[in-house]
Amino acid sequence: MEKKCTENANSSDRQNTKTLMRTQQMPDEQQRYNSTETICGLIAQKVQAHPERTAIIDGKTTINFRHLMDRANAIAGELVNRGVPKGSLVGVCMNRNRELIATLLGVLQAGCAYVPLDPAYPRERVRYMLEHSRAVAAIVDDESCAELCKGVHELIWIDTVKQQTADKLAGPVANDLAYVIYTSGSTGHPKGVAIEHRNVVAMIEAMGNLLDDKDLEGMLAATSVCFDPSVMEILGTLSLGGTVVLAKNMLDLPALSSENLIKSCVVVPSAIQALLSSGWVPHGIRCIVFGSEALKQPLVEKLFALETGARVINAYGPTEDTVFSTAVEIFNGMQNITIGKSVVNSRSYILDDDMNLVPDGIEGELYLAGNKLARGYLYDEARTNERFIEMKPGSAIPERRLYRTGDLCRRTENGEIEFLGRVDQQVKIRGFRIELEEIEAVLESMQGITAAAAAAVDGGAEQKMLAVYIVSQQEGITGENVKAYLAQRLPKYMVPQVVIPLKELPLLPNGKLDRNKLKHLKVSDAEQEQQVTDVSSGARLHTNGQAQSRAGNGASRQVAILPVIQKEVAALLHLNDPGQILPDRSFDNLGLDSLSSLELSVRLSKIFDLRLSGTVAVEHSTPAALTNYLLKLMDSGTGNEPGEQACKVVSDTLGTFQERIRSSHPTFQAAKAPSWSADDKSKLVQEVLRMVNKLRRNPYSKVLRTGSATKGTVTDAYNDEAQEAIIWTTNLYLGLNRDKEVIEEASKALQQFGSGMGTSAAASGMTDLHLAFEKEFAELVGKPGACLFPTGYTANVGAVAGLLGKNDVVVIDQLCHASIVDGARLCGARIRTFQHNSSADLEAVLKSEVSPYRSVLVVLEGVYSMGEGAAPVAEIVRTAKAYDALVLVDEAHSFGFYGERGAGICAAQGITEEVDFIMTTLSKALGSIGGVVAAREEHIDLLKSSSRAYIFQASISPADIAAALAALRRLRSDDKLRERLWDTTRYMRQRFMEAGYDLGTGDGPIITPHFSDKDKLYAIVQGMYRRGVQTSAVTYPIVESGRGRLRLICSSAHTREDVDKTLDALIAAEREIDEGGQPTGSRTDGSGEIAITQSDVEKWREDFAAYLKESIAKKRAHQTPNLVVAIRIPGHKKPVAIVINERDVTPGIEDIPDLPMCSLLLKNNEAAAALYTSDVQELLHSISKGTCVLSGQVEPFIWFIARMVEKQQAVCGTLF
The missing domain is CATH 3.30.1050 (Nonspecific Lipid-transfer Protein; Chain A)
Structure with missing residues (x-):
């Protein structure tokens, strides 16, 4: 969680809790609620007021309220006459017709509760439900139903029930059970949800707020009575005086003779999706209430495009809260479909793992409360106690009892609830959390696809893989089409590895998607079939005449080459099973970035003894295509890539461009x-x-007018703004840029040498100050010599390019600074990468690279700049030295405050001797400008003689190097600055974590609270700026798409008071946004x-x-x-x-x-x-x-x- 509402006893926390309670509490649950009313009482009122009004339309037959109640009373009398006690449970196993509705009412009139049984259910399931519910009677209407209910104490055939007057009906009271609906579980037996009359009455009153009298003139009843939407369709409609239009199921609607009489329907989105795909148009329907599944944007857009005028309502609620708990009307053009706000007689709370309220915008688990909560699970106290939580006295939440939904949600700025997925069904693949419904929504917007589902399935070797299942009536849709479409609209990690076509999706009896069954489809078999097809089709592509005459035919050689490519790609993606790399899946969609693609070309070059360009995996973008290309290259006899490249197919890149614009700084x-x-x-x-x-969303627009390091006047370069602020955006870790002695030494040098040298260090651009700095820096870090560069960036570029040539190899950590890559490209060295902080992966790379005929340089950073903390430098360095590789450690974010006297991470981990090159920048701990590399004297001589960044670039100015030298000497003689920095760092981390912010795993002075919404983060940065705190937002591609981190860089010049003010500003800025304050510049x-x-x-x-x-x-x-x-x-x-x-x-x-x-x-x-x-x-x-x-x-x-x-x-x- 980004921030939690804590239970501290101070007044600030109490005020925060009250604020959260106001945002979480919704409509007054006591509005019109009659706690003594029953379903039977409500319907009786309608019978008395409008006895001749049509209650049921069953095909061409209509039944009015008077006749319906007469029949219900007759059935109630039959139960009483058979000695069925009040309060008993009665099974109802009947076909869908008007008698079914009368039977349900008759059971209720007798003071009993009905247990709905579907005649299509397996015998074992029906028997379990009857036995578990202890039903004393069952009402049936044919032989098959009677067979299912055989053995019950009283088996009543509905056609034997004669019209009779029942004068002695006791009838129910409000807290009597009305029905028990058994809900399916993923495994084991179903559980019976016990609902009382008062729960249904509360639901009916909420339903009356949702639908008007015109809507109720024809309510479609197409849901099985075994599922609780039927309660709304039948009991709710009749209690409100409306008319029920019976149908077998929703998909029969186009053929229904009474279709033109339907004014409203309660339906799952997948049913409407199927109807629309068949050409059906909802003419005449005034209101469509969606529920039971997530409503997706493409379906809503299709409905509004038909321009029928129907209202669209999205409702949400579990059976345990009597049909629906929240609702919202959806309007044309809405971009974010939520599940709305709590309806009358319901309350909703979003809580964290500790049962504390979370602020708006923060995800948590949804809990429900109010008058609609079920009694519990029938005869299952343990499961009831697990899901229905009894709140302790004194809790911040006023409810005595909550239902735990298991749904992950967050509340939006306008108070609506956004459904994010199941708490217990979050999918993670290769470390990425994936919302399957997001993939499904995008897929269902693809033309030609009528239904789609996604699942994380077993890919072998304890690895998960992403699979999508599609239903399409269009033959031209292929797996590659689907992947290309998704790749244009989703991040790479959300593009599936497998696309499985199905004739239909597996559904539960209630019409919902059966995700459990979906996950257990034989994906591995389908994957193997797809691979065989791809290999054989690839063989057909190979038509080179020379190849056919060489040893082995094209198909057999292709089968030999393809697994090699799959194995190397799997290794780069850290997958244990190469079979997960499908032949027709693009490398880009698999997740290979530019460096990994380059690494693949290097590995394949070595394995097949070919000279491949670094872009070969881009130009031949799937394993199958690359296999064909390698075959042709081998057959050419040259082993080199041909001069002319095949024409490239122009891909759809604009969707990806938009996704990146929306995911990061545009x-x-x-x-x-x-x-x-x-x-x-x-x-x-x-x-x-x-x-x-204009939107005030530029995180890189601020400049300093006065001051630096920790405080100053901050202005906006593009807007007329100025603010006195605490500054957390500089890497001035020790605050030495404002040190009095440092400034004095810089002034002296300015007077003695002037403002600049006007030439490079290799010419006459060095002073005794430069030489002194090189000597003293080398002594501090434990090396014989050092070489200064104009900047930290050019130090890395200059070191790599100065040491290596085109025959050499640089092996870099995947998260290393771009300057390392630029240096390698400048000198032509081959670039290899290894998994971040992984010595094992480094070893695998080095095994294939070490050679007496080339130099290999391993590069890593001591501390990475996104708040991770210290890297395992010693382990990686020792691995590299085991293969006699040279090692460069970039200490830009560790020199000055790690190790004795600030000598750096190499000194702190005791591996200075093993490291060949120690690099740092002068602009961070030393507060000046420049870069420096320390090494053995022969390496320094090489750099000064070969590095263009040293030879051709003007050297550091005398004033800057004098300041750096003074700072270095202060560093070597005074530990107080380091102690102050670490004290501030620890204090800040403690305060922010106590406030509930997620800071990741780091422990260093770069502190990065994580946020799930980059746009909110930008607004927070602007809000903090207005409150006198300057910080920065870090977004994609540095962090995950759509997310972000606030970046706060501690300095020894910062105080604890600065930390407290910053935290207060952050909390206030976030609260302002959560409470609905419109960010400056929003439209x-x-x-x-x-x-x-x-x-x-x-x-x-x-x-x-x-x-x-x-x-x-x-x-x-x-x-x-x-x-x-x-x-x-x-x-x-x-x-x-x-x-x-x-x-x-x-x-x-x-x-x-x-x-x-x-x-x-x-x-x-x-x-x-x-x-x-x-x-x-x-x-x-x-x-x-x-x-x-x-x-x-x-x-x-x-x-x-x-x-x-x-x-x-x-x-x-x-x-x-």
Whole structure:
């Protein structure tokens, strides 16, 4: 949890709890509730008021309330006459017709409770339910039902029950049982949920708030009475005076003769999904109440696109809380579908593991309370006590009794509840937590897929793999299509390893997805079948004549090569079973990043004795494709890659681009995007930057006007803001940049040497101060010599590039700084990676690399900069030295405060002698500028003679090196600064953890509270800034997509008072956001604007096309690419397109040519208005929110945005 509501007795905590209680408590549970009423009493009132009103429509037969109650009383009289005592449980095993409803009411009228039994259930299940419930009677309507209920004490055939007057019916009271519904468990026997009359009465009153009289004029009853939505459909509707329209099941609705009489229905989303796929349209239906499954955005969009006018309600609730507990009406254009707020007579609480309330926005387990909670599980006290929690007196929660749902939820800013998944069914694959329903929602938005499900299944060797199951009536959909579609819309780790086509998804008797059965389908068999198919199809691709004449045919050689590739990919992904690497799965979707892809090419080069480029796994993007390529390369006889590459298929990259924009700081992602023109990309980046600055969401816009280190005046470079603030964003660990002696020494050097040297260290850019620093630094870290560089970045680049050549190898930890990679690329050395902090993986790499004919350099960091704490440097260094590799340890975040006199992590772990190169930057602990590498004298001489960063770059200024030297001497002689830093660090960690913040596993002075929502994190950073605290937000790709960390860097100059003020500012900023305060710079939803129509978009197209024609006419021919821009708005299948082909601009054509394309789906009026008015920043904002959905290629999109910017500038130019 990010923050917990603690139970400390201080007044601040009590106030926090009261605030949380206000946000968690919902509608007044006492509104209209009559605690003495019964179901029978409510229906009797309707019979008396409207005896001739239609109660049931069963096909072509209608039954009014008077006749229904007469029949129910007759059945009640039969039970009494047979000696069935009041309070008994009575089984009801009947087919769906009007007699079934009368029987349920008759059992209730007799003061008994019904146990619904489905005639389609297996005999063993029915027998268990009858025996467990101790039912004294069962009512049946045919031989098969009678057979199922054989052995019960009183077996009553409904057709033998004659009309009779029952004058002696005792009837029920409010706390009598009304029914016992047995809910399925994943294993073992079902459990009986015991519901009382008062629970149902409370539900009926909530139902009356949800539906009006018109909605109740025709309530579809299509749910089996064995499931509690039937209670709402039948008992709820009749108690409110409505009409029940009987149907066998929901899927029979199109053939129902009384379909036109249906006004409302309670239904699972999968049923509506299936009906819509068959072409059914809900004409005449006023209200659709969804429940029992998660309602997904694509289905809602399909419903609203039909424009039937039906209200859509999403309801949630377990059987244990009598049908439904929360509800919300869904409107067209809503981007986040929640389960709503608590209904009347219910309360909801989201609690952490310690049963404390959590703030809004923080995930926790949902607990329910109120008048609808069941009595418990029938004859199962242990299970009842496990799920129905009795609260201790004095608890912050006023309820005496809570039901534990097992559902993971969080409350949004407007008080609604967002369902996140099951607490006990969270899926983790390769360390990533995956929400299966998110994958399913995206899959079901893919054209041609009618239903989809995802599961984490056994992949062998105790590893889990991600599988998706699809139902499609379209033959052209393949596993690769599905993976490509998901890869454009989801992070790599959420793209499945297996795609299994099914004729239908396995369902439970209540129509819900049977996830347990899904997980036990024979995925391994399907996977093997898919692999065999892929291998054989790959063999058919191999047509090179030479290969057929060589030893072994193509198919057999392919079968030999493919497992090797699978094995190496599995090793890189830390999977034990190479069989999980499917031949047609792209390396990118499997999770190989750029460094891992490079590592794969290196490994395959060695195994097959080939010279492969570092991009071979990108250009041949699946194991099967790479296998074919390697075969052709072997058959060519050269062992080298051919000069000409095959034409590359243009992939859909724009969806991935949008995902990255939404997952991290958008400016950086825009700057890294591929484009046809650097000028065009510059325009995009500038507009994105303006957008984030306008929204106050730029975490990199703050500058110092005065002060540094820990306090000063912080301003915003792009907005008119200034704030006196505590500063936590600098790496000035010891605060020596403000030390009086350090500043004095810098001033002396400035007077003596001037502001700069004007040349490199290799020329005459060195002073005695530089030489003294190199000597004293080397002595402190325990090395004979040292070499200064202008910056820490150039020290790493210079060391790697100065030591190695193109024949050599650099082996780096996967989380090492980018400067190491840049140094290797500069000198041409081959780059290998090893798993973060893993000496075992390092050893595996070194075994294949050590050679008397090359140098191997292993690089790692002593402390990684995201709050992890110290790395196992000694273990990794000793592994490297066992293979005689050189070792460089980057001590940028460890020098100065680890080890004796701050000598660093190598000294602290006792491996200084084994390490060949110790590098650090002067800008952190020493508070100056520059970088330095310490090593043996012969290595230093090599660096000074070969490193371009040393030879060609101007050296550190005299003032800076004088400051660094003074700081170094202070460091060597004074331990107080280090002691103060560690005291502040420990205090800050303790205070933040006590406040409930998750700080990860680190113990060092970089402290990183984790947050699950990056947008909330950005708002927190801005809120803290307004409260006088400057910190920074770290998001994707440094941390997981969509998440973030607050980064606070401690300094010895910080005080405990600074820590307390910072924590207070954080809590206040987070509370402001959780309580619904709109962050500065946020936008409205545009609902008050004039709606933009299809004709408006077409008008925009004509105007923009005219501008393009005029603009293109002024450019040279080579400056205009061929492309298509397609605009879509909901409810219109045909896009509004502009085609540019050979400089010809065509607005709107029937057949869009096969050209590079970008497509924009404008999902709400705000996005459409941004396009219509050519407001680029608003359009980009819609993209970042997801209300404008992108697909296609990135390059034409950037070209399109650049033209929009130019048009906007041209308009402004004519106005001013």
